[in-house]
Amino acid sequence: MSAPLSAASGPRGPGLATSGSGTRPGVWLAGAAVLAFLLLFFVLPVGRVFITAFLDGDGTFTFGHFSAFFSQGLMREAFYNSLYVAVMSAVFAALIAVPLAYFTVRFDFRGAILIQTLGVLPLIMPPFVGAVALQLIFGRSGSVNLLLQENFGFTLPIMEGLNGVIFVESIHYFPFILMNLTVALRNIDGAMEEAAMNLGCTGWRLFWRVIFPLAAPGFVAGASLVFVKVFDDLGTPLVMGQTNLLAPQAYLRITQVGLEDPLGYVISVIMIGFSIAAMALSARALKGRDYSTLQKGGGSIQRRQLSAGASVAAYAWIGFILLLTLSPHIGVLLLSFAKVWSFSPLPDAYTVEHYATVFQDSSGMIQNTLLYCGLAAGLDVVLGVTIAYLILRTQLPARQWLDWIATASLAVPGIVLAIGYLRLFKGMTIPGTDVLLTSTWVMIMLAYAVRRMPYALRSCVAALQQVHVSLEEAAESLGATKLRTIQRVVVPLMAGGILAGFVTSFITAAVELSATILLVSADSMAPMSYGIYLYMQSVAGRGPGAALGVLAIGVVAVGTWLSHVVVERTGQRFAVRPVDEDLPPLPTVAAQGDKS
């Protein structure tokens, strides 16, 4: 018997579903609209920053600004400081995250849930808010050092200088490593470890030779993310008074020397360069190393029971980390209720008047945040759905570029984008009025939208990938046009992903400061993040600032929780559950049987 298989197996990828019908005018229109947005509000402003950094006063190409940058001692110092802080933050974040990730995957104990919670808590608070709180707790005259001084006669200088920045940043950003590493560890097939044990490798050697290398891509992804975030962070060093880093220097140059000063642009280019380098490094580490070896039917690495002693040690470590991670939250909460809090471990008296102040003075800020972030996140999901549909479901030429450009905005620090806007739209007015474009809140909203677009985009792409093409084809064969199919089938099925994308964009935009700080031109248009920063500038403002911070944390926490719930629900609703029920015979068959 022979059944020769043909070599030419018909390509039936999802992308080819519409290949026959060609590219419709609507597709071109959508692609053009997305491209126009990306060019106008992302590519051109950033391009403008690059051009300014490399052009002389008379318009010729030059490296002069860069040599000027490196010939200034202050600038060189800022450069090295930034590198040092970013690297050390990644190292300390790793020290916190690696044992936690290992514990959750390896051992069977309740702390695992605690660690998962830990993983989100720091992210729901802007780091610069945490900085103020940590100053109060770990600073020179903070609670911990006061207690240490009183009881043991020494103090810990952890909030001094750059160390303080490193401390705040690593506490804030370690979840990136924790989450990536946990996923990577979970995807290791238990057989990998068992094979190593079978060959006589145990304990630490097993961890270093087998488990960690297999999870390394996840670790590198997380660590490079921490590096980029810290390198770009503007708010934390500013609040802590550490201005000799690149981001604060760029900010000071632009705000104090002026928009014409080339050094601000040079710093911007350097920051983008490092972001891209770190991301390229992580992409390279991940490339061809999809180590998620988990087989169908295989289990992930076996969980073990902890011995009593080890259990105590693990809980102690987790408890310690939990306390550290929560200290900014606790600090902010205490500060928001504190009447007076100075040179004492705890506030001397409590009050709710800061909240009253905030609601009286700053309700506009809360509204601004809701308005800007709501619009930005809405724009993001519209763009995200459009790009996702274009790349996954159409044959539009060069459609991948839309994805690449939109994702590239991850590598652009907020302050750089803001500088680009100020420069590109300089002097432009809203048509028909004398209002400067750069003086409107629309710029802030657009900056948020561009910077948070990758989150919404990834979420939408993932959601659309879950929708099998045949679900759309079924609608089409039943008489629904492309547009109706998108309306009635595609978008409803993507709803969970779209909402998750919206919330992620919204909450991350709500705590963004680096673009905001440059683009806010009047106090009336300030969002909450800027308001907190303003309050924190004065000692008297710390109370209301903290109260506003607590509100911001509340908004972000509720949003995070909501998106989690929605994603879980839709996941459950659409999950394929095997149902075993006997089929009643078809009436047609019975009827036919009776007749004959």
Next chain:
Amino acid sequence: MKKVGVVCRDVRLAYGKTEVLKNVNLNIEPGEFFALLGPSGSGKSTLLRLIAGFNRHQHGEVLVDGQDVSPLPPWQRNIGMVFQNYALWPHMTVWDNVAFGLVERKADKATIKTKVGAALELVGLGAYAQRRPNQLSGGQQQRVALARTIVIEPQVLLLDEPLSNLDKTLRVQMRQELLALQRRLGLTTIFVTHDQEEAMSTADRMAVLDQGVVQQIGAPATLYDYPVNTFVAGFVGTMNLLPGKVRARHSDRLTLEVQGVGDLQLPTPAEAPAGETLMVSFRPHSLRVDVADAVRDARFVWMPGTIEASEFLGEFTRYRVRVGTHSLAVDHPHHVGLNKFPVGGAVSLGLEPSQVRLFAV
């Protein structure tokens, strides 16, 4: 309802340089249950999707009821399709799924209610209208998919491997139900499958495809008994193939030398192909097995062989018998008290000459 025919004329389709369909010609009669059979990659699904409007051919015509539908997008064709994975929308109830096509056709509420109710009754799922697809078993989902398609009263019904996701007993039940439903509605139906048993047991006629070429079209029994080439012979049922050199041609018989077996005397069939070498083909059940030294019935052509392996299948035992350098499949009917031939034992194989088909090599 008017019964509608489907015609494919010189249809060619390529993805880049990969030719998926090469000059396909089909003429599907109104009201026919037609199967497209072929291995994966043969182009059968591509052809089905082409009729539905999801692929576009570069050459040729697709006529539905005499009209070329090539320029029409899927939503203007009124051709129903049941997908392999059913493609039920998880965000809609069973009722909403079935009502979808009618809503798109802007039917009024009362019509939708009557028709959807009737369609669900037709597939025996009237009580499941408010469930969601993921609360149904595989067989139930399949019926919803079917109801959703027939409720719009399509001109043609396309089924893309509709039974492949069901377990074996359910598959047999469903294919009988499908056929009964099709007969009742009189709906022209095209059915894609890679399972020859499924195609043979349901289809009025079928087309066997391989590498984008229609190999043969005909009723299942015709294809089984009179395959036009070795591919069809091997794909529709099991076939033994022995290459043989023509030693002598007479008016009524043919002497073939099969390597390692010796000379075979066969009666010449009317349409014996020319050529120096021919392929001798016969089904496993056209062979008798007997002990090596048994008395030989002269009506059969006998060959000595050795049992290599045996599979007991209940109704019969399938032996793999080595004959010379060839290995043949032989089905031996089983009865109570009958002993199996032992593996390694010498046997005689008797071939019934009337059951042999000769192919050109």
